[in-house]
Amino acid sequence: MSADTAVVPPAAEAPAGVPARDVHYCEICTFPxxxxxxxxxxxxxxxxxxxxxxxxxxxxxxxxxxxxxxxxxxxxxxxxxxxxxxxxxxxxxxxxxxxxxxxAASKIVLSRIARTKRKVITCIHGLHLFSPPLPQLKVIAKGLSSQFATGASVTQSVQHPGVDEIHIQGDVVDEVKNLLLQRAKPFEQMPPESEGGVGEKNIVIDDKAAK
Ligand SMILES: [Zn+2]
Incomplete structure (x- = not known):
């Protein structure tokens, strides 16, 4: 477009040869x-x-x-x-x-891991697949710890080296599932299922290690 055909608002005093330009940016692709x-x-x-x-x-x-x-x-x-x-x-x-x-294929696996005959640990594996809308695993572990008044920590997965999971003292598998589905604390930032958040179909309870 040459300076002659550019639309210059009458009030704008543009220097000769440099038309005043109002650049608008596209909301979709962010380019002008x-x-x-x-x-x-x-x-x-x-x-x-x-x-x-x-x-x-x-x-x-x-x-x-x-x-x-x-x-x-x-x-x-x-x-x-x-x-x-x-x-x-x-x-x-x-x-x-x-x-x-x-x-849609991402799964959160909740499992009971028997540490000793009487001590069970609840493992939450796969939460990282639903980040980043969720806070850090550390923050979630802290929330779960106060929710259940028990110890909870972030630990590296044995089966999936390099992937972190949350371990909670005691068997709270069903409770964690409910918190997840109800978007209750500390999962209140989990988006609805329609926006890619976890749903019933994304939660697997792995009882192989139980008892
Ligand atoms: Zn565009």
Whole structure:
């Protein structure tokens, strides 16, 4: 766009040759609206802009605007631009899809571990799969400790080295399950199931180690 065609508000005294520009940023891809096509969500960006600012939408995506733009590109360049944009969009969609599927398959395993004949420990494994909406495991362990008035700590998993789990003194497997499902303290920040939070299907009680 040349300085002649740029829309300069009459009140703005822009230095000669430098049109005053009001850059608006897209809420979807965070680029300026003019650059949405370089993001990975052009379809969503366009729909958002059309709803929010029909004038700017018309300015950027009208037949005339698109024709103007195409004129400055060879057909080959234009087609490759379009292909790239569609490809980025498909990739981003596939990624989001995969993340949703992974979360749906995530499981929290609650198990009773018999330490001695009379001492049982409740193990919560898999909470890390539902972070980051949840606070740190340490904070949750502390909350569970005061909730049950017993000891709770964060420990590295024996079966899954490098992954932390929470160990609580005593058998509170059913109680922990209820707290999780009811989003009761210390799980009050767990999002609802519809937003990827844990649901009944994500909780497994592993009784193999019991008794
Ligand atoms: Zn955008």
């Amino acid at each position: 609206y003019e650059y949405c096509e370089y993001g990975s969500s052009l379809t969503k960006c366009k729909a958002n802009l059309e709803a929010k600012n029909p004038e700017l939408y018309a300015q950027l995506y009208s037949e005339a605007a698109l024709t103007d733009k195409l004129k400055s590109l060879t057909t080959e360049q234009a087609e490759s631009l379009e292909r790239e944009s569609a490809k980025r969009e498909r990739k981003a969609q596939a990624k989001a899809e995969k993340e949703r599927a992974q979360l």
